[in-house]
Amino acid sequence: MIEHMMDRQLMISSLIEHAAQTYSDQEVVSRTCEGTIHRYGYAEALSRIKRLANMLKDYGVGEGDRVATVAWNTHRHFELYYAVSSIGAICHTINPRLGPQQVGYVLNHAEDKLVFFDITFTPLLAALREHAPTVERYIVMTDAAHAPADFPGGALVYEDELAARSDSFEWPIFDERTACGLCYTSGTTGDPKGVVYTHRSTVLMAYAGNSPEYVGLSSRDCVLPVVPMFHVNAWGVPYSAPMCGAKLVFPGPGMDGASLHEMMDKEKVTISLGVPTVWLNLLAYLEQSGARLDHMKMTLVGGAALSEQILRAFEEKYDVRVAQGWGMTEMSPLGTVNRPPAEREDLDDPAVLARRLKQGRCVPGVEMRIVSEAGKVLPWDGQSVGHLQVRGPWITGAYFRHPGDTLTADGWFDTGDVANIDPDGFMQITDRSKDVIKSGGEWISTIDIENAAMSHPDVAHAAVIAAQHPKWQERPLLLVVRRKGADPMAEDVRLFVKERVSRLAEPDAVEFIDEMPLGATGKVLKTELRKMFADYLLSA
């Protein structure tokens, strides 16, 4: 084939080079782990990234080597993203919330060569050191004054290392399909699996999300990713912001409402991205303090479903538009976005509210389909519910060092969700595939029942699992944790829920439990509930 167009590879290094040249003074502002505020322009960021690249080379990091980070969202973590990937190595972002055992597992599975960590995580890494034989060096991401004195075996000091090196570095050009990043999923069962990002997948997703139909940044924006850089690359913001010259604000370890609000207010943040829990904290802070969000135009909520409460609070009380995003670690993660329309809508209109709470429309490049149990592709009619499967250039084809098939026989990735898609392309997740209740050929979403139960004043927590039924194979069993001091009757709760869900979804029985079993990331462990109620039988 004759190459009529220039054969230029999509390289992560090109994003920061573009920002440093074109938006040299646009600011990157960070709250550091030392408690200070750090700020510089993209040109200075690039200069430090090149020092870091020289350091990595000096310590023998070669193409394909893994370099781990255990760090908050700061300028130093940002520098690592670019330096590690741009020399052809793989930036392995570790989620410190996984706990010592899983962090140890992923360090060893990835065979990380270097580990960079924030001072916050010194105890975690010190404890793991003897269990991570592949790690040659630890580098603490601070200056000499703040470095821990007693790290076992010693740790290099980030700022000293950078100061000792040249800021001149020529980026190599290589195949855009080369791995640039690694992020392990925290599955509820089995060992974590490593998702490998490539230069191509990363640059393409940054391009695709940048339409105002989806996230849509520009140099007129100031963006604050609350979503951690150890959680699917902070949803790509460290790439999409430099691409379009947006000002970038990193919250560091200050994830509480007051700290976030301070950064949003002082730095005039216009768009911020995070999970519902973070927004609930911020909203609680605003409520208590009476503070406002004077500059914010939009929040993007992802990681878990957007609730009516968060939507209404931002839009009705604080005049901030709310977008919902959906994706997965395996999707880099951008799959769909439900971007608010230009004009304000009446959230009291049930049709409007229902649409706003859906997961949204596909970002171009991502294809989706819903498939029945029998493998039939279902229509986009807003009614049919099926297994949600996706395809696209930034969706995982194979996990890191993981044998076995990742995709369906015809090349799609099964998300593990069940969903419907309406004729306007809005997708709505109705349940996890493994949680859905199969009742006489029909599928029942557990989420609706749980939401209904949790709106009962005496219910602290609720979860629905399938119980065996002699006629319908499976029927919903509602498990409830009572609110402290309350003592509702099971039948009262059942009747309360019955009024709020479809006839098919009415729970057959309600049982009380003392405590809800939760996983590391706060999700209900339905596997545990199923074990507890394995022998539970409903009557016809």
Added chain:
Amino acid sequence: MIEHMMDRQLMISSLIEHAAQTYSDQEVVSRTCEGTIHRYGYAEALSRIKRLANMLKDYGVGEGDRVATVAWNTHRHFELYYAVSSIGAICHTINPRLGPQQVGYVLNHAEDKLVFFDITFTPLLAALREHAPTVERYIVMTDAAHAPADFPGGALVYEDELAARSDSFEWPIFDERTACGLCYTSGTTGDPKGVVYTHRSTVLMAYAGNSPEYVGLSSRDCVLPVVPMFHVNAWGVPYSAPMCGAKLVFPGPGMDGASLHEMMDKEKVTISLGVPTVWLNLLAYLEQSGARLDHMKMTLVGGAALSEQILRAFEEKYDVRVAQGWGMTEMSPLGTVNRPPAEREDLDDPAVLARRLKQGRCVPGVEMRIVSEAGKVLPWDGQSVGHLQVRGPWITGAYFRHPGDTLTADGWFDTGDVANIDPDGFMQITDRSKDVIKSGGEWISTIDIENAAMSHPDVAHAAVIAAQHPKWQERPLLLVVRRKGADPMAEDVRLFVKERVSRLAEPDAVEFIDEMPLGATGKVLKTELRKMFADYLLSA
């Protein structure tokens, strides 16, 4: 290399499939050559595109074959874009304004197999038929009622062909580097050269331009490309609009101010793209009729430099923001965009005005540099002027069937322009390389002198060329066409210009000519002027 991400190719077919699924009812509205208004949704567009694909296959169009279009911006031309490229053939868009000789040349050089044409161009194609031996079939883009009865050798009728075919078609998947389009440049010297676009280059450019930092469409927009689809793919709008679900309005043959305004008003167009000439016509119409632009938010001006007159008229009189774009046929064409800032600025501030009239900042993916005569890369200081060179995945590496080097030795494309770039990344073209005057080691831009001369009340047209000078090698010679009825003195014009340009750029002499030699696209033929004044000598 292990493929960790799915190996999905960037395909043009995926754009229209995405639009048809996700934005099925979003409208594509066209003024047709028959004088009617046609409208349908993206889903119906796809259905007709598949009929067209079946037709192309039936007539033996295979991978890599060229299919020519001689057509206005309409839904049928849009259908051809997608059907031809998506089956793996090459859509060769011919500029009918080139005139019969050049149209004949490109038909033969491309060896087009089929030719689709609008009824407007029946005489042109009828006259060329006997000179285009490779063309197997002609298809007139209309229905039976409007088809020409007397086309020599006969022509197939587009609507009849579509009606006769199935709307079921499975798009092939192939290497994204496959050619999808062909557009010949209309150079002022030599034969036209064919620029070949690929699926990869086309999809990447559509992604890149879609940030609100550049063009930035969304499903909340209605976009009207005035720039013709025979002129560098209407700057990519036929791809970027479906990608983000924007409503698309095609003006057909109605390029006059009244017709454009009617479409903009009735269809609630929010963004429109075109060359300065078109905007001058529209502005003249608005002035005469008192009409307003109630829905328009932004116009993008490209193809030639944005003038202060157009900028002020849109922003100050009609409350429409103005962006400037710069590119070339060889650049697909998106190179830089100067997007207006969010807040209104005072155009009476000379610094603001100067920045707004620059060509803008690089779209991410495009790299640019300015290079001195000696090959030294010059700084982005807003002062240094050099040859503008570009690089990127949607920039030509090799012309169609054209031997010889297209790029510099180190892989850049020389634009033929000279420019400066300021520290904020804004590029400003100061002249064409071949027109710039080299005076004692300094470069003098002819554009500034010409603009100054044309502001003289007695000057109808002006052009500056280099004349030989015994001391400075070259000095500016100003050639002037007098305004009808006026009879200015050469020295008066010289003194008038002298006050308005830098000391270095003061013209040494002024000569009057009866008529300005112009090329097919209205550009001054400086080659002709240089011939006319080849022996002109200035004195020291």
